[in-house]
Amino acid sequence: MLMKKALLVLVFGLLALVSRASPEPPQNPYEVPFELFTLDNGLTVILSEDHSAPTYSICVVYDVGSRDEARGKTGYAHLFEHMMFQGSENVGKGEHFILIQRNGGGMNGTTTTDRTNYYQTLPANQIDLGLFLEADRMRSPDISDVNLENQRQAVKEERRLRVDNAPYGRTFEVIAETAYDNFGYRHSTIGSMEDLDAAMLEDVQEFFDEYYAPNNAVLALVGDFDTEEVLGKVKEYFGDIQPRLKQPEMLAFDTPQESERRTTVRDPFARLPRLDIVFKAPPGNTGDWYILAVMADILAGGTSSRLYRRLVREERMAVNAGGGLTERRGPSLVQFVALPTPGTDLDTLEAIIYEEIEKLQTDLVEDWEMEKVRMQIERRNAQSLRSTLSRAMSLAENEVFYNNPGLINTSLQRYNRVTKEGVRRAAELYLQAKNRTVVITLPLTGGGGR
Numbered sequence: 001m002l003m004k005k006a007l008l009v010l011v012f013g014l015l016a017l018v019s020r021a022s023p024e025p026p027q028n029p030y031e032v033p034f035e036l037f038t039l040d041n042g043l044t045v046i047l048s049e050d051h052s053a054p055t056y057s058i059c060v061v062y063d064v065g066s067r068d069e070a071r072g073k074t075g076y077a078h079l080f081e082h083m084m085f086q087g088s089e090n091v092g093k094g095e096h097f098i099l100i101q102r103n104g105g106g107m108n109g110t111t112t113t114d115r116t117n118y119y120q121t122l123p124a125n126q127i128d129l130g131l132f133l134e135a136d137r138m139r140s141p142d143i144s145d146v147n148l149e150n151q152r153q154a155v156k157e158e159r160r161l162r163v164d165n166a167p168y169g170r171t172f173e174v175i176a177e178t179a180y181d182n183f184g185y186r187h188s189t190i191g192s193m194e195d196l197d198a199a200m201l202e203d204v205q206e207f208f209d210e211y212y213a214p215n216n217a218v219l220a221l222v223g224d225f226d227t228e229e230v231l232g233k234v235k236e237y238f239g240d241i242q243p244r245l246k247q248p249e250m251l252a253f254d255t256p257q258e259s260e261r262r263t264t265v266r267d268p269f270a271r272l273p274r275l276d277i278v279f280k281a282p283p284g285n286t287g288d289w290y291i292l293a294v295m296a297d298i299l300a301g302g303t304s305s306r307l308y309r310r311l312v313r314e315e316r317m318a319v320n321a322g323g324g325l326t327e328r329r330g331p332s333l334v335q336f337v338a339l340p341t342p343g344t345d346l347d348t349l350e351a352i353i354y355e356e357i358e359k360l361q362t363d364l365v366e367d368w369e370m371e372k373v374r375m376q377i378e379r380r381n382a383q384s385l386r387s388t389l390s391r392a393m394s395l396a397e398n399e400v401f402y403n404n405p406g407l408i409n410t411s412l413q414r415y416n417r418v419t420k421e422g423v424r425r426a427a428e429l430y431l432q433a434k435n436r437t438v439v440i441t442l443p444l445t446g447g448g449g450r
Helices: 076-083 095-102 124-139 145-164 169-179 193-198 201-211 227-238 287-300 306-314 346-362 367-385 388-402 407-416 420-430
Strands: 007-012 015-021 035-038 044-049 055-062 106-111 116-123 217-223 261-267 274-281 318-325 332-340 436-443
Touching: 044 227, 044 388, 055 124, 055 388, 076 106, 076 116, 076 145, 076 201, 095 106, 095 124, 116 124, 116 388, 124 217, 124 227, 145 169, 145 193, 145 201, 169 261, 169 274, 169 332, 169 436, 217 227, 217 388, 274 287, 274 346, 274 420, 287 306, 287 318, 287 332, 287 346, 287 367, 287 407, 287 420, 306 318, 306 332, 306 346, 332 346, 346 420, 367 388, 367 407, 367 420, 388 407
Parallel strands: 044 217, 261 436
Antiparallel strands: 007 015, 015 035, 035 044, 055 116, 055 217, 106 116, 274 332, 274 436, 318 332
């Protein structure tokens, strides 16, 4: 559904703002009203009033993720997520956390392949605090040798905990390294130890100058406030931050596979083998992406899915089985995972998964399966919309990814338009042997099943 863009010019001091009204209300009981504005410096602002509770959430999404990193400089987006909490021109080191917590709020930030976000939830009488803190670090974070070194060490320790010394930690990296050809998606968001060690202060400063600018960000606020009043405050806090030359968007295309890719990981921390089967999929918010999301839920989403029922409950060949579809601005991945029971032959386990895939390719799924998945998606959608923070994150991310925050109101319709025939067609088109990558993770000592 195309969003109708109504332009409204408002003058606040020297700053002109362009407003796009919320799209026409869809047939959606959970509609989220919002207004979208663009400041002269390029900052996109999305405001959504909700007076049901005296709180609000603020989310800033920067159009930068690990896919924007160059060879030899991996992990910079995630490293900078940490750096942005180390103080700014008017906020001391550690003071950001203290101010939020002492005023009854919560906060954090995350980095993915496709974006970096910062968010906080506060009482409604602390609108100025949230805006001030986000504006101050957008304008002037404390990028120093001391902060770089302590956050370098923090990120390296995070890598040890989550990747290098965690069961199946390296598996996730190997899947991306094997399945993708594009460097932006091949390397992990957390980066390599070598690149983190090699990062210099001038490298980090250059990364900030390239990506952390108002014209490369979206600011979303959802909660108990007056739109006109808050818009004036946004102008006050962010209006004088200078835009920068925006970097061209990183093209995250990937070459089509010609044959199956397969590799094995030896994991000293794993106690059971692990089988991962992934298939290349289209980017998020495309017609076939929604179809594959429904298909992945039918095959591997939860304990009532086909794979779980057969592998865990009936055959008792696996202690767990599942999977799903990633959402990326470039090629996504459909992933199926199984952990075999001791003594189970991995070749047999893999063959059964292919049997279940073949059923999707040849037979229409059952009506009850389609209805179950629709209800699951609707429940997840309704649950996420209860939170002002979830709404703020969704509005901002959809604007950054797809230039369409209105997807918060229309994506459910796209799921509901998926048909049984569409599921069969998508399974046949994308779940082909030549389009798959298989990663076997084996304990370093003992076990294995093959």
